């Protein structure tokens with residue numbers, strides 16, 4: 001199977017990015033190492049935890065023309081099928097701990113108490129709520145079920161039925177909201193205030209920073225695993241990461257910077273054209289709102305409002321921001337499912353391929369590849385952030401079921 005032609009719709013070289021610089025204090029203040037360590041230690045003690053696979057796709061690297069290509073495959077994460085399992089559920093654990101701590105001034109409640117359901121009678125009266133286009137809600141619902149609290153999930157009208165059912169399978173109640181993702185965020189926020197529910201959002205905004213900070217700390221487990229799984233002498237030269245609100249990209253950026261310091265890889269954020277809030281923010285030098293008119297097939301990336309925490313990391317940390325259309329989604333999902341030149345087949349969902357698409361598109365554009373120092377010596381890390389999170393959509397796009405490919 002030959003590589004699809006991928007046009008990078010827009011590309012912006014970020015003049016504010018720090019190059020060859022140790023991780024600046026401003027980034028460590030957003031996401032500090034101790035917070036990330038706590039998240040990684042806590043999540044790795046949850047039952048069922050195993051690191052996901054880091055594939056070395058040598059066949060595909062050869063086709064693309066880079067020296068090495070590593071693909072962190074989140075399709076098997078905790079049986080939920082995406083990296084989001086690491087963020088929302090972990091933040092639920094924190095919210096429950098803090099809520100009980102405030103309710104019982106004489107008792108010190110630990111994260112472990114929540115994990116072992118030590119205060120089950122109290123926890124069952126707490127409700128967590130979030131808006132979602134699928135994966136974050138699944139994580140929050142799963143966390144709520146795991147720790148024993150109630151859960152409300154708000155979904156906009158374009159989220160697929162399959163994604164609704166996946167959330168309901170964890171016992172959460174789903175509320176449908178007319179409009180787009182950002183409308184569902186506003187509705188969830190209003191209803192939470194009216195009902196005394198606890199919002200567990202993956203995006204941050206003025207006045208709401210601490211919970212998304214824990215969500216992002218949870219995500220760093222994925223990057224840390226990947227860095228630990230790379231061959232000992234390998235530091236990636238380039239990392240391509242897909243952007244929704246930027247929480248994920250920010251977490252990946254901070255974790256890379258903590259580990260590699262002034263050898264921080266060239267970080268590129270890739271978004272769908274109709275939801276390019278990070279790209280627009282980078283061009284403007286300050287957070288921008290994008291009104292989403294068309295929904296991208298990459299549902300997890302269809303977000304028009306930048307996470308402030310993500311932005312504070314990406315503004316100095318990402319060297320390029322680019323956008324792609326939906327055209328490469330199905331061809332790349334099919335190509336990964338088939339495996340290129342002896343590479344193992346990979347189950348990659350619609351939002352999983354954006355980083356890889358950015359790499360291929362950049363390599364097919366000579367001047368962009370040159371500007372990015374991408375060549376046959378580059379060692380590239382990408383994140384396959386989801387598997388078949390909606391099996392019906394997956395099968396329609398790939399032509400084979402995810403189960404068959406995984407088998």
Ligand SMILES: Cc1ncc(COP(=O)(O)O)c(C=O)c1O
Nearest residue numbers: 135244245246247248300385386
């Ligand atoms: C599979 C997948 N990849 C990437 C992202 C982007 O994450 P963020 O919104 O934190 O930028 C999402 C968000 O939901 C997602 O579901």
